[in-house]
Structure formats: structure tokens, C-alpha cells
Amino acid sequence: MYNLYIANKNYSSWSLRPWVLLSELGIEFVEHMNFFKGGYGKNTEFLKFSPTGLVPCLTEHSVTVWDSLAIAEYVYEQHPSVWPKDHAARAWARAAAAEMHSGFSALRNTCSMNCGVRIKLREVSPALQKDLDRLEALWLDGLKRFGGPYLAGDKFTAVDAFFCPVAFRVRSYGLKLSPKSAAYVEHLLDLESMQNWYAAALAEKARDPDHEAELEAAGDLIADYRA
Template identity: 50%
Template sequence: MTYTLITANRNYSSWSLRPWILMKALDIPFADQIIYFEEDNYERFREFAPNGQVPCLKDGDRTIWDSLAIMEYLAERHPGCWPEEEAARTWARCATAEMHGGFAPLRNICPMNVGVRAELHEIAPALQRNIERIGELFAQGLDDFGGPWLAGERFTIVDAYYAPVAYRVRSFDLDIGAKGRAWVDHVIAHPAMQQWEGQALAETQREIGHEEEIAAVATVTADYRAG
């Protein structure tokens, strides 16, 4: 079995990080292919993904697109993707679905940019609700299932799905509470996350749209990227 996972910029591509970190953390082998964002990616990305987006998983002649679909596909073939214990697995599925379909203010106002630190111009009420909900969710998972991961002692899909949030929390110094911040520090310290971050900091390619997203909502206070 040989997978190819197609992703985009390490600095920006939050959706790409999810299956990438899951496969790395669970030692699922794959060929790693990066295609950088440009001003208009749709037609280029349509060459390998029917939705014109990343990530995209290739398994022989099969194409699996959308990060959640990729994770479910992997979960059917590799043990440990979801928690084994039923209550933890049920909670993890709910929390993952909530992230997949929600938190629009957090996504739009606090874009992932691994190498940047920034101070928001303001925290709108909708964003504040998202921040509070993230803190509540993380504390619930850690309290109910004992940590150090969100659904217990092992890294699973729910941790992978919230991994981009960890970088958002750090970049914008979002107050998600002590328990939530402990998980953020823990996941960022994971060797696979450190590998992703190292590649992000080494990137010199910049995509103007992603850079403008941060400039519109925050003042950049530090940039640790090369170039």
C-alpha cells in the first residue's frame, strides 16, 4: 500500500496539516507532495483533486479529497485513528465534526500562519465565542478522558483536527484557558508538529492573499520565517 498525500504551504495550509500530522503521528507511510498556493489555484489543483483543493490523498487509482474524508478512509484501514473506548470515540467524532463545520470567525479572523506572531486589532463577539468554546471543548476532553491528548492517552483524529488551532492560538495569543493552552503546548511539541513547523519556517514562498489576511486584522509583531 503506497499513499501519496498532496498538500500546500506549511505556513498556511491548515486543512493539509490535519491528515499529514495524523499519518506522521501514527506512522502511516506516505509520499509527501507539496504544491504551493498561488493567486488562483483552482484549475491547477483540479488536475489532481475534483474539488480543486488540498489536501488530497492518492491510493493507487483512488482519489480521496477533503481532510475529514481522508481521515475516515485511513481509519478504515489503520488501527488507532479513532479512540478505542466508545465514550471517547463518540466525543472525538462530535468534536471533530464541530471543527469541520464550525468556528468560521476563528478561521476567517485568525488564519494559520505558523511563522508569524500578531496582535489582533480587535476581538469581535463572534470570535470571542469561538475562543471560549475552544477552551471549553479542550478542557472537557482532557478532564473526561485523562489526557494528555484530547480523547485520552493516545494521539487520534481529534488531535489532528485541532492541530491547526494550536498554531492559531499561539500566533494570536488567544486566551483559551490554562488547560487548553497546556494541550496547545503539548501538541506543538510533538515531533511531527516540529517537523511541519521546521519546514514552514524554511519556506520562502509567500502567497499574497494569505499574507493580506493577517495584515487586515492584526499587527504582525514577529516573523520567524526564512527570507
């Protein structure tokens, strides 16, 4: 049985990736939630289960895997449905997931994940627009190349899980996308696992000052649906 250590569902985009992957594919795991108490690198109690003090972290018996992409690869060894069956689709999906894993810094920094709010951005910087343009190109390529409705074909796989936090960001910040990309976002948001995560995020009463400050820096609060 896998043990998955995560942080707040409202804020933690990195935690969402393996959580939604395992949940959507019906892979059993035990969830261990640990609330943020300060920003990046300040949660020293996370060192009890993660060698970096960061989440997500997955354990199985004596094995510890402390990175979301590494978790996907580890689980794939026992559950091939994590990645597409087709060789070409699998290669594309891995490359796209890796690009999300290491890139899109302007999108991350400007629009930090906060599921329960709606924000009007004060501006869309050139760097953010560049990330949105690349996001569009990547998604449209996958949807056209493999036929959709998911990025690498007709089944949800790890590449979609890596973009699930982006779906929440698009909704929270009202990011403008083409009709096809917007439809893909809605498809992700409609997933049962995403709806379950969202409901749990809204129920959280804990607030992290660092994440809340990021919202204030990004734009104006339009709505707050959190408990």
C-alpha cells in the same frame, strides 16, 4: 502506499490535519507539496490530482479522497489507531472533529493559519470570543472526560490532528486561554511531527498575497520568523 497532496506548510491548515495524523501515527505516505498561487478556488493546477481543485487530497491506487475528514475515515479502515479504541471516546472524538471541520468560522476568518509570524490582534470580536469560549468548553470536556493528555485519552488520534492548526493559531495570534487549554496547545506544539511541520513552514520563501492580506487585516505584525 498513500499519496498525500498538500499546499504550503506555512498557510495550509487543512493540509496539516491529515499530514500530522499520518506522521504522528507512523503511517507511511508520500508527500506531494503544491504551492498556493492565489486564493481559494484559484489554484486550477490542483485539479490534476483533486476533483475540487482543493487540498488536502489523498490517493491510493485508483482511490481518491479529497476531504480531510473523509481522509481520516478512509485511513481508519486500515489503521484503527486513527480513532480511539473505546466506543464512547471514539464517538466523542468524531463529533468534536466534525465540529471543528464545519465550525469556528470567526476563528478561521480572523486568525488564518500563518505558522511563522506573531500578530497582535487589533480586537477580539464578539464572534471570535464566542468561538474561543466554545473551544475552551470542548477541550476541557474531553480532557476531563477521558483523562488526557490528549482530547480523547492517552493517545494522539484524529481529533487532536483536527485541532493542530488551532495550536499554531493560538501561538501566532497570542490567543488567551485557560491554563489547562494552554497546556494542551503546548503539548500539541511539542509533538515531533508538529515541530517538523513548523521547521518546514519557516523555510518556505513563497508568499501568497491573499494570505498576507489576511494578516494585515487581522492585526499588527510583531515578529516574522520565516525565511
